[in-house]
Amino acid sequence: MNARESMEYDVVIVGGGPSGLSAAIRLKQLAADKGQDISVCLLEKGSEIGAHILSGAVLEPRTLNELIPDWKDKGAPLNTPAQKDQFLLLTETESIQLPTPPQMHNEGNYIISLGNFCRWLGQQAEELGVEIYPGFAAAEVLYHPDGSVKGVATGNVGTGKNGDQEGEPGIELWAKQTVFAEGCRGSLTKTLFERFKLRNGADPQTYGIGIKELWEVKPELHQPGKITHTAGWPMDTATYGGSFLYHLENNQVVVGFVVGLDYQNPYLSPYEEFQRFKTHPAIKGVFEGGRRLSYGARAISEGGLQSIPKLTFPGGVLIGDTAGFLNVPKIKGTHTAMKSAMLAAEAIAEALATAQEGQPIEAAAYTDKFKQSWLYDELYRVRNIRPSFRWGLWPAMLYSALDTYLFRGKAPWTLHHQHADHECLKPKDECTPIAYPKPDGVLTFDRLSSVFISNTNHSEDQPPHLKLKDPTVPIRVNLEKYDAPEQRYCPAGVYEIVGREEGEPRLQINAQNCVHCKTCDIKDPTQNIGWVTPEGGGGPNYPNM
Structure with missing residues (x-):
């Protein structure tokens, strides 16, 4: 294979989500304010900006007001102001309306398509001179001889499924600073955690899987503007989870369900729980006579302040959900991701201005800026809510009320996450199988028909992007001890156990179905599955999600 070509920039950003785009915009703004030029390149593995973006989403415009104060004049796609909040506790047949927690009040917020919002942010970035390359997946971190980050390399293209073809080599992108904005469970960020010990002193990150559908009703x-959240059924009281139902413009409604990936029962299927949720008497009427338009799934970082790693290292920084800035009680991470990006950009600009030739640059001021910002204060005040749910639904709701109303988020203690999510599954012999109803094809659906409307596509002739460290583990350990939970935690039907009837079970990986949610990388109890970037442009293509 031919040698890789290289391109050099001041800053390379990995990921075209709200944090990566905000960092690019802020860097260009700062340079323009000083009459300087700074070269910024942004890589996005999706086929276009927004193709892989999935969130509820209700946007709190606080950071947008700071980043682009005239966003209304520039046509930002914030078309549906939040009008009404509703918080329901569900039993199997009833719904009880509860007071909406203060963190979930949405006055002044907007129901949006985050994908469309990122497409708009991409336009703003390009107008400022940011070079954006969609369809290019950053597959490797590059290092200088001194160990500092040099940049990233994109993946090779066309090497064949077994590496048996002469493909096109990737491109090396060198930078004085590399910004990792990969989103939840970034594949490159994982390697940085290990190399630079970034998670030392932080709690384990804990995650949820969010599954979403877009309907025309x-x-x-x-x-328009109605916002409903629920807790309770179909989750049991020991499992963290809940739903969202947002009314957009144009008779469109988004419905989604989030399940904490610290769940214990290996028979639980987040996808099937979501489908079952839609059948509740308080929910199903919204969709009567409606039409499902799109489907997607994505893991989210739920650990909060305690789980945020060290944010800087020689040559680079972490921003957005790859670092874990989600405000879980608010169920919002866009404004926090964008703010982290702005703070990082400001620290990077300062570091570049004072850098000495040939010396590695670490934008260490980013950490100080974070701790002095409203972002830190916001996450600090809600730090104890998510970890309290390890006690179960009722104790957690009681504690959350005390923490919010009595201590106002400033309790003289901090609760901690005790275990990584993959450590939480119980053996199958200690759990009861869950009988899920069959889909009716009208309100509830099977996984394959759902993947179809996510517009997911991967080239069949490419190296697999789901890798097993030990191919014997799925049967020898996962099937034997946990009844192969990968069959159920994957929302796209990627993992199947075949050959059981013949007495020769084996794991079949349908990688072409993968919607890049990263759940397998997180929840696999033996951590035997590794998710790496496929060829650029592969995966889902979400419209209006």
Whole structure:
């Protein structure tokens, strides 16, 4: 294979989500304010900006107001102001309306398509001179001889499924600073954690999987701006989870379900729990006579302040959900991801201005800026909410009320996450199988029909991006001890156990179905599955998600 070509920039950003784009915009703004030029390149593995972006989403515009104060004049796609909040506790047949927790009040916020919002941010970045390359997946971190980050390399293309073809080599992108904005469970970020010991002193990160559908509903059932969240059924009281139901413009409603990946029962299927949720008497009426338009799934970082790693290292920084800035009680991470990006950009600009030739640059001021910002204060005040749910739903709701109303987020203690999510599964012999109803094809659906409307596509003739460290583990350990939970935690039908009837079970990996949610990389109890970037442009293509 031919040698890789290289391109050199001041800053390379990995990931075209809200944090990566905000960092690019802020860097260009700062340079323009000083009459300077700074070269910024942004890589996005999706086929276009927004293709892989999935979130609820309700946007709190606080950071957008700081980043682009005239966003209304520039046509930002914030079209549906939040109008009404509703918080329901569900039993199997009933719903009880509870007071909406203060963190979940949405006055002044907007229901948006985060994908469309990122497409707009991409336009703003390009107008400022940012070079954006969609369809290019950063597959490798590059290092200087002194160990500092030099940049990244994109993956090779066309090498064949078994590496048996002469493919096109990737491109090396060198930078004085590399910004990792990969989103939840970034594949390159994982390697940085290990190399630079970034997680030392931090709690284990804990995650949730969010599964979402976009529907077009009857006009008489549509209430623009209405926001509904639920807790309770179909989750048991020991499992963290809940739903969202947001009414967008154009008779569209987004419905989604989040399950904490610290769940214990290996028979639980987040996808099937979501489908079952839609059948609740308080929910199903919204979709009567409606049409499902799109589907997707994505893991989210739920650990909060305690789980944020060290943010800087020689040659680079972490921003957004790859570092874990989500505000879990608010169920919002976009404004926090964008703020982390702005703080990082400001620290990078300062570090570049004072850098000495040939010396590695670490934007250490980023950490100080974070701790002095409203972002730190916001995450500090809610730090104890998510970890309290390890006690179960009722104790957690009681504690959360005390923490919020009595201590106002400033309790003289901090609760901690005790275990990584993959450590939480119980053996199958200690758990009861869950009987899920069959999909009706009208309100509830099977996984393959769902993947179809996510517009997921991967080249069949490419090296697998789901790798097993030991190919014997799925049967020898996972099937034997946990009844192969990968069959159920994957929301896209990627993992199947075949050959059981013949007495020769084996794991079949349908990698072409993968929607890049990263759940397998997180929840596999033996940590035998590794998710790496496929060829650029592969994966889902989410419209309006």
